[in-house]
Each structure stands twice: as structure tokens, then as C-alpha cells.
Amino acid sequence: MSYGNVHRFLLRSVASRGVISMPDALRALTQFTGNQFNIFTDGEVESIQDLIKEINDTIRPYQQTIKLTNDELTNEEVLIFLSLGYDDATKAQNVFSANELEFFRLLIEQIMITESRQVTRIHAINIVGGMKSSFTKTDAEKLLKTWCRMKYLDKDNNNYALGVRAIHEFEGYLRQNMPDAVEECCLCKQVVFRGYNCPGCAMAVHTRCLNRYLEKVEKWPCCKADYSADQIEQMNDR
Ligand SMILES: [Zn+2]
Ligand SMILES: [Zn+2]
Known part of the structure; x- marks a missing residue:
């Protein structure tokens, strides 16, 4: 299929939510187009995998990609919208400002060095004390909320863990910088x-x-x- 409205619709659906489950994505596509969609091509039925491949070919120059994977936490098949290139300062950073990225990296470090792989809200907010950039606790609190909504973080009671999106987007960073924790x-x-x-x-x-x-x-x-x-x-x- 040549790049068009259907691709743009799927890209927007995944990008705006960060993560979308496979059944939800298939349902949304079927509703939008009136055609049946499946994971693989099957006779008349169109394949979401082909769509994703075509979208990825188009958004690759912007350091973005849609990844089809299994959510380690929910065990569900999901589509994740990833912004890549955080390890290279010259690449566009679409989601995080420099300050936010510093906070996020410190937060990841704290999460990774605990055995339970999660930190309390207070612990997360106190990280700003050790930051180079000027960052208030209110800023931190707001960001934690935003990142939960974007699936970068997972909140369970009063604890923050890495969300499915961060796990995939920062995998390279973690392997490189904290090999012992990975x-x-x-x-x-x-x-x-x-x-x-x-x-x-x-x-x-x-x-x-x-x-x-x-x-x-x-x-x-x-x-x-x-x-x-x-x-x-x-x-x-x-
Ligand atoms: Zn495994
Ligand atoms: Zn063994």
C-alpha cells in the first residue's frame, strides 16, 4: 500500500499514546478503514506488519520507529512508539529537553540499582538535588506524571518502575552505561x-x-x- 491516510492514522494512534495493544490497534484500523486487518497478510485481509514496515521506512530519518513486541509486564502484544538517538547529542531529541533527559537518566540509574527495580515518589523527586541543571521539585513532580501517561514510567502504589516504552527506548543506553545492572x-x-x-x-x-x-x-x-x-x-x- 502506498503511504497515505491509513499510515498516518496508525502512526498518530501509536505516537499519541506511546503504547497501544495489538487488539486495540487492529480494531482502530478496521474502524477507520472499514477493512479487516490482521497481524500477517492472509488472503484478502490486510497486514498491520506491512503497514508498520512502511511507516518505519518513512519515519526512520526522524529517529523514530514503531516496535512490535511483547510487554514484559502485561504479557500482551503491543506496538510501541520509540524515539531513538538519545545517545548522540547531535541527533534530534523529540520528547525530552536536555534538562529532562538528565533527570530521566538519573532516575533510571536509581531504579536500576535497587533490587526491586522501583523507587518511591520521594526518592524520585529528591534526585533533583543532585542535578547539574536547575530543576525544581515541582518540575520533577509534573514530569513524573507526564512520563507515566507516556508509558515511560509505571506507577504502582507509591513506586515508580520503568515503563515498557523506556525499557525499549533506553535499552542501548542501559547496556552501555550500566552493564552490571542489565x-x-x-x-x-x-x-x-x-x-x-x-x-x-x-x-x-x-x-x-x-x-x-x-x-x-x-x-x-x-x-x-x-x-x-x-x-x-x-x-x-x-
Ligand atoms: Zn526471555
Ligand atoms: Zn540455572
């Missing part, structure tokens, strides 16, 4: 933020990947140590 899943090799560490060899694994593996073999996938549901319960209690 663990790879022993099955899919993607970064693990919330998963399990094997009690036998301590390697990390996504909850989703582990569950899929356990359907076939009742062992830890990394070192083949015996698996039991009690181990998971104990880890969840910690």
Missing part, C-alpha cells in the same frame, strides 16, 4: 527487568519465557536445575 534472559536474550533468577546458577529469565519452557520440561532452562513452584513462591515473598 541482565539478559537466558532464553530469548532480551533484557530482563522483572523476571526470575535461577536458584541454581543465578541466570535471569523472563516470567513469560520460563512459563513457556516449563510446559515442556520441569527444569530451569539455564543449568537444568530441578524446578519447583515453591522456589517461585519463595522468590515472590522476598
Whole structure:
């Protein structure tokens, strides 16, 4: 399909929300066009994957991309709007100003060095005390709210964790700057933020990947140590 209204509609839908679930995206497309859409091309049915590819070819020069992936937290298939190029100062930064980026990076660091991978609201706001740029606590509070809405952060009670969008957008930054804090899943090799560490060899694994593996073999996938549901319960209690 040549680039047109349908592409622009999908791009706008994903970009304005930051993250959209696959079923919601397919429903919105079907409503907008009156045609049936599916993930893959299937006879008469049009493919959302082809659309995404065509959109990405167009927005690549602006350092943007739509990524089709699995949300580690909700286990749902999602489309994420990503602004890339934060590691290169000469590239356009569409979402963060320099001050905001400094705050966000410090916040990521704080989140990554805690074992639970989350920080309290007070902890997050106090970060401004250590910043080079002049930034007030009120600014910080406003940004935390905005970033939750944009899916850069995930708020759970009074704690902030990295949202699905930040996990994918800042993956390169994290691997480069905090290699010790970044663990790879022993099955899919993607970064693990919330998963399990094997009690036998301590390697990390996504909850989703582990569950899929356990359907076939009742062992830890990394070192083949015996698996039991009690181990998971104990880890969840910690
Ligand atoms: Zn995995
Ligand atoms: Zn192991």
C-alpha cells in the first residue's frame, strides 16, 4: 500500500499514546478503514506488519520507529512508539529537553540499582538535588506524571518502575552505561527487568519465557536445575 491516510492514522494512534495493544490497534484500523486487518497478510485481509514496515521506512530519518513486541509486564502484544538517538547529542531529541533527559537518566540509574527495580515518589523527586541543571521539585513532580501517561514510567502504589516504552527506548543506553545492572534472559536474550533468577546458577529469565519452557520440561532452562513452584513462591515473598 502506498503511504497515505491509513499510515498516518496508525502512526498518530501509536505516537499519541506511546503504547497501544495489538487488539486495540487492529480494531482502530478496521474502524477507520472499514477493512479487516490482521497481524500477517492472509488472503484478502490486510497486514498491520506491512503497514508498520512502511511507516518505519518513512519515519526512520526522524529517529523514530514503531516496535512490535511483547510487554514484559502485561504479557500482551503491543506496538510501541520509540524515539531513538538519545545517545548522540547531535541527533534530534523529540520528547525530552536536555534538562529532562538528565533527570530521566538519573532516575533510571536509581531504579536500576535497587533490587526491586522501583523507587518511591520521594526518592524520585529528591534526585533533583543532585542535578547539574536547575530543576525544581515541582518540575520533577509534573514530569513524573507526564512520563507515566507516556508509558515511560509505571506507577504502582507509591513506586515508580520503568515503563515498557523506556525499557525499549533506553535499552542501548542501559547496556552501555550500566552493564552490571542489565541482565539478559537466558532464553530469548532480551533484557530482563522483572523476571526470575535461577536458584541454581543465578541466570535471569523472563516470567513469560520460563512459563513457556516449563510446559515442556520441569527444569530451569539455564543449568537444568530441578524446578519447583515453591522456589517461585519463595522468590515472590522476598
Ligand atoms: Zn526471555
Ligand atoms: Zn540455572
